[in-house]
Amino acid sequence: MSEVDQDPVVHDVEALIAENKRLRRLVGPLEQSYDDLRTELVGASEAVKIAEQANGELRGEIMELTVALEQARHNIGKLHRIVLQRARHMGGRVVRRFQRQLATFNR
Amino acid sequence: MKERLIDPLVSVITPVFDPDPAHLAACLESVELQTANRVEHIIVDDGSTRDGVAELLRRSADRSSNIVLRRATQGGIVAASNDGLAAATGEFVAFLDHDDVLRRDAIATMLAAFDDCVDLVYSDHDFLDASGQHIGPCLKPQWSPERLRNQNYITHFVMARRKLVVDLGGFRSGFDGAQDHDLVLRLGETARQIVHVPEVLYHWRQAPTSVAAGVDAKPWAFDAGQRAVAEHCERIGLDATVDTTEQEGIYRVRHTLPSPPPLVSVLIPTRGSAGYIWGISRCFVVEAVRSIVERSTYPDLEFVVIVDDDTPPAVITTLQDLVGERLVLVEHHGEFNFSTKMNEGAAAASGDLLLFLNDDTELIEPDSIQTLVGLVTGPSEGTSGPVGMVGAKLLFDDGTVQHGGHVYFHGPHHASTGWSGTSPGPLPLRPLAVARECSGVTAAVAMMSAELFNELGGFPEELPLNYNDVDLSLRVRAAGYRIVWTPHSLWYHFESRTRIGEVLPRETAYIEQRWAHELRNDPYYNPRLSPLWFDWLEWPLDEPTFAGHGATKPDTFTTAVRRSIKRIGL
Numbered sequence: 001m002s003e004v005d006q007d008p009v010v011h012d013v014e015a016l017i018a019e020n021k022r023l024r025r026l027v028g029p030l031e032q033s034y035d036d037l038r039t040e041l042v043g044a045s046e047a048v049k050i051a052e053q054a055n056g057e058l059r060g061e062i063m064e065l066t067v068a069l070e071q072a073r074h075n076i077g078k079l080h081r082i083v084l085q086r087a088r089h090m091g092g093r094v095v096r097r098f099q100r101q102l103a104t105f106n107r
Numbered sequence: 108m109k110e111r112l113i114d115p116l117v118s119v120i121t122p123v124f125d126p127d128p129a130h131l132a133a134c135l136e137s138v139e140l141q142t143a144n145r146v147e148h149i150i151v152d153d154g155s156t157r158d159g160v161a162e163l164l165r166r167s168a169d170r171s172s173n174i175v176l177r178r179a180t181q182g183g184i185v186a187a188s189n190d191g192l193a194a195a196t197g198e199f200v201a202f203l204d205h206d207d208v209l210r211r212d213a214i215a216t217m218l219a220a221f222d223d224c225v226d227l228v229y230s231d232h233d234f235l236d237a238s239g240q241h242i243g244p245c246l247k248p249q250w251s252p253e254r255l256r257n258q259n260y261i262t263h264f265v266m267a268r269r270k271l272v273v274d275l276g277g278f279r280s281g282f283d284g285a286q287d288h289d290l291v292l293r294l295g296e297t298a299r300q301i302v303h304v305p306e307v308l309y310h311w312r313q314a315p316t317s318v319a320a321g322v323d324a325k326p327w328a329f330d331a332g333q334r335a336v337a338e339h340c341e342r343i344g345l346d347a348t349v350d351t352t353e354q355e356g357i358y359r360v361r362h363t364l365p366s367p368p369p370l371v372s373v374l375i376p377t378r379g380s381a382g383y384i385w386g387i388s389r390c391f392v393v394e395a396v397r398s399i400v401e402r403s404t405y406p407d408l409e410f411v412v413i414v415d416d417d418t419p420p421a422v423i424t425t426l427q428d429l430v431g432e433r434l435v436l437v438e439h440h441g442e443f444n445f446s447t448k449m450n451e452g453a454a455a456a457s458g459d460l461l462l463f464l465n466d467d468t469e470l471i472e473p474d475s476i477q478t479l480v481g482l483v484t485g486p487s488e489g490t491s492g493p494v495g496m497v498g499a500k501l502l503f504d505d506g507t508v509q510h511g512g513h514v515y516f517h518g519p520h521h522a523s524t525g526w527s528g529t530s531p532g533p534l535p536l537r538p539l540a541v542a543r544e545c546s547g548v549t550a551a552v553a554m555m556s557a558e559l560f561n562e563l564g565g566f567p568e569e570l571p572l573n574y575n576d577v578d579l580s581l582r583v584r585a586a587g588y589r590i591v592w593t594p595h596s597l598w599y600h601f602e603s604r605t606r607i608g609e610v611l612p613r614e615t616a617y618i619e620q621r622w623a624h625e626l627r628n629d630p631y632y633n634p635r636l637s638p639l640w641f642d643w644l645e646w647p648l649d650e651p652t653f654a655g656h657g658a659t660k661p662d663t664f665t666t667a668v669r670r671s672i673k674r675i676g677l
Contacts, residue, residue, distance in 0.1 A: 041387060048386035049504075056505030060527025063507070067533065067642045074637070074645065 116145040117214050118197035118269065122187030123152045123205040128159035130206035130312060133239070135167050138203065143214040148173045149191040154181035185278040185286050192269075192277045201266040202287070206312040208235065209264070213308035217266045226271050226298035227291075230264045231635070232309035234535075241310065244645055245535045246633040250301040252491050253482075253591050254543035256336055258357045259288035260536055264309035267294055282335055284328025289335035296343060300490065305634050329356055336360065344486045354531050354540045359595060362481025369484070370407045371476060372458030372557070373399065376439070376448035377466040378415040379422035384504055384601055391601070392466040393425050400429055405476035413437040413452040446566035446575045449550070453560055460484075461560055463576075465551040467601040468501070475499060475596035479554040482542070482591050495588025496555040496580060498548020499596035500539070502528045509600045510552075511538065512545035512592035515629045517638040519547070519577045519618070526642070533643035542593040546629045547580025552598050555583070562586075567617075573610045574618045581622050 027034040119138050123131065138148045150173060152164055168175040176190055192200065201217070203209060210216075213230070220228045234242040247260055254260050265287070275293050282289040295301065329351060336358050337349040346363040377392040384394075396410055410430050414423065414437070426434055437455045439448045453461055460480060472478075479497045487493040501510035511522040511532065523532050523539055532539030550566070553576065563582050566575045580590055619626070628634075637646040 045385045045387045052385060052504055053506040056503065056507045057527050057529070059505060059525065060507050060530055063525040063642075064527070064530065067640065067644055070637075070640060071644055 114144050115199060115218065116147060116197035117143060117199045117201060117218065117266070118191075118195035119146060119148045119201045119203050119209075119214070120188060120191035120195060121148065121150050121203045121205055122184050122191060123150055123155055123160065123164065124181065124184070124187070125155045125157040125160065126205040127237075128157070128163055131160060131163055133208050134203065134205055135163070135173075137208040137211075139170065139172075140211050141209065141214045142212045143218060145197075146172060146214055147195070147197060149176065149194050150174070151176045151178065151187040151191045151194075153178050153183070153187040183280075183283050185280050185283050188286065189277045192272060195269055197269055199266050200269045200272055201264065203309075204263075204311070207263065208310040208312070210306075210308045210310070213264060214266075216304060216306060216308055217264070220302045220304050221266075225300045225302050227265065227267045227294050227301045228304060229261045229266075229291075229301070230304040230306055230308040231633070232263045232311050233307045235310045235312040237313070239312075242313065243535070244307050244635070245311075246305070246307075246635050246643070246645060247303060247536070248544070248633060249303045249630040250295075250491070251544040251631060252295055252488050253494070253589065254541060255288075255292060255295060256339065256358070256360050257543065258536075258541045259285070259291065259332065261291050262287060263311050265291065267298075271297065282331045284325050285332035285335050288332050289338075292335055292339040293342075296339070296488075332356065333358055343488055347481070352540065354537060357531075357537065357541050360542070361478075362485055364477060364480060365484055368405070368407050368480065369460050370409060370458040371405065371460045371462050371480060371554070372409045372411050372435075372453075372456035373462045373464050374411045374413065374449055374452040374456060375464045375466050376413045376445060376452065377418065377422075378443075379418035380466075382467075382601070390422055390425070393422060393429070395464065395466050395468050395470075396426060396429055398468075398470040399476075402470050402473045403476050404473045405480065408476070409433050409435060409456065409458050411435045411437060411452045411456045413439050413448040415439055415443065442571070444568060444571035445550075446568045446570055449575075450565040450568065453557065453565055456557060459557055460554055461557050463550040463553045465600065468552060469599040469601075471502070471599060472595065472597040475598060476554075478593055478596040482593060483554050483556065492587045492589055494591050495559055495583040495586065496548060496553055496590045497596075498545070498590070498592045499552040499598055500528075500592075500594040501549065501551060501598050501600035501602075504599060504601055508539060509602055510549045511594075512543070512631075513547035513549065513577065513580065514632050514641045515546045515577070515581075515622075515626045516632045516636070516641070517627055519574065519626060520641045521549070522641050523643075524641070536643065538643060540594055542591060542595065543631070544589050545592045545631045546584065546590065546625070547577055548590055548592055550576035550579065551600050551602070552596070559583070559586075559588070569617055570614050571611075573614050577618060577626075578621065581625050584625075 121134065135148070138146065150164060150167060152175065155161065164175050167173050174194055176194060178187060178190065188202065199218070199221070201214065217228050217230060231244060231246050233244040236242055248254065251260065271294065272290070275297065278286040279289055333349050333351055340347045340349065340360065348361045350359045350361065352359050375392055375395060379390060379392060381388055381390045392412065399408065410433055412426060412434065416438070423436065435455055437451050439451055449463060460483060462476065462479065479499065482497045483494055485494050498510070498512060500508070503509045506528040508523055508526045508528055509521065511524070514520045514522045522545070526532060526539060530539060531537035563579070563586060567578045570578060583590055635646055637644040
């Protein structure tokens with residue numbers, strides 16, 4: 001191990017220089033471009049958020065319609081049960097009356 | 108055991124002013140046809156001039172059970188109702204509008220709900236259009252004082268002990284249009300017990316000028332309602348201001364914060380994970396904390412962050428930079444257990460109030476924390492007890508509702524998930540727009556006092572991932588506290604972005620075994636609502652009783668027809 005490596009201050013400086021180089025590669029020659037990039041990123045994210053929310057509004061409407069549709073299905077089912085129940089009741093009365101008349105006729 | 112009353116007299120009071128004669132006739136007939144034995148109908152004509160009304164009332168007066176009073180000058184609905192109240196002799200009084208209709212057994216059914224301790228009974232109602240068609244029901248929760256402050260969800264049909272109503276001074280002048288809201292608020296403050304009958308006993312006609320017709324029908328009625336709520340707050344010692352909202356008939360009661368505002372410890376369990384939201388990568392816990400630091404207007408906060416062993420040091424450094432000395436770091440060792448982490452966090456917290464916060468959240472409304480603090484520090488109310496826990500409105504990243512309070516109806520569920528975040532929720536009660544009691548709230552964003560949390564033993568460590576908030580909520584209620592959900596505390600919850608949602612069988616077994624009854628009987632929902640949907644979807648009244656888990660879904664139209672054809676033997 002070299003003497004330089006053992007000195008923590010020198011080590012830190014070297015690490016910072018390396019980090020600076022890495023960041024410079026990412027940012028480019030001007031800091032302004034990094035700021036621009038960031039602003040652009042925030043703007044793009046905001047656009048995504050707005051699009052997502054518009055999507056969500058539509059999804060919410062679909063959900064409301066789904067619930068309304070399910071309610072309508074429930075109601076139709078109920079209506080049909082009522083109609084069929086009454087039809088059955090009336091049919092039964094007709095059959096019973098017919099049976100009574102048949103019995104009288106047979107006698 | 109419930110002691111039944113033997114055939115008491117019920118006085119039905121109807122103030123009349125220029126109704127459609129056909130509607131008035133239907134109203135009078137519905138009282139005449141009541142199955143209850145002893146009913147007197149007190150009809151107060153408030154100076155009607157419309158053709159046919161006087162004749163109808165004259166004919167009605169011929170019936171022995173009817174008392175028709177005529178006011179010389181028009182005094183308004185309050186004066187007319189009070190005249191009716193003064194003439195009433197029944198042990199109970201019920202109020203019926205001049206164009207509305209009662210179900211034949213309405214009074215008998217309401218009477219059956221009274222016993223010695225019950226002072227007030229209300230039922231569900233539905234709406235009639237001008238032609239008499241039934242439009243849809245209003246299926247209500249059990250007694251909910253917080254909701255009543257924010258919305259007159261009771262409206263019709265109300266029956267109360269006459270003595271109590273008279274002692275309170277009857278209807279108050281100056282509250283015309285909201286006189287019923289004002290009366291129910293005052294009855295709620297003094298009644299020993301209030302019962303809800305979950306049956307549609309009252310048909311409320313939607314005349315163009317009726318409050319039932321909604322928007323702009325009677326704007327002064329909502330102003331009167333606002334005043335009624337403000338005076339109610341004063342009477343019960345609730346320091347608050349009352350505002351109207353975008354939703355007609357829904358108020359916002361803003362509780363004044365205690366002085367000095369209590370320290371709130373925000374408990375955030377995290378492992379510092381990251382993910383993509385709205386197209387960019389974020390470290391969830393950092394952004395959750397940042398949103399509070401940058402947007403919240405609450406003055407006194409402490410951040411207790413409970414970190415796993417593998418939390419990146421950079422995350423901790425960033426949090427320290429964000430909140431400085433207000434950060435309390437708690438290290439959690441071992442497997443992930445939400446309950447254990449929250450309990451460890453609560454032990455390290457020094458706030459009077461604890462705000463449970465998932466790391467995948469983001470504050471939207473700046474006064475969200477104030478709103479929660481105001482509610483959880485509110486006064487105790489009669490037999491209803493104080494508020495023990497408060498929950499918030501949570502949205503997914505697309506703005507749809509993730510959490511609108513829990514519904515414990517054939518299992519624990521989030522109410523109205525997937526509805527638009529801007530929607531007031533299903534009509535007519537609009538549950539997503541009103542602060543209200545509910546059976547439980549998610550711990551993703553919830554607040555309670557540290558004292559109560561410790562008294563109840565914290566989160567159950569037997570439930571490491573799921574239902575820990577359900578169990579805590581049910582213990583809060585079992586201890587006599589109410590739980591309130593509010594739409595005015597608004598947050599994003601990027602749910603399950605930080606861990607995979609998976610329910611362990613032992614968690615289901617634990618919660619089922621412990622709370623079997625409570626998970627099937629939600630007092631703040633309605634037994635007439637569908638057990639398969641949590642959007643206040645009406646379950647047809649003649650449906651067979653739902654058998655709980657494993658039961659089949661309701662018949663489709665085709666199946667219903669086939670089944671019926673088979674049944675009648677065609």
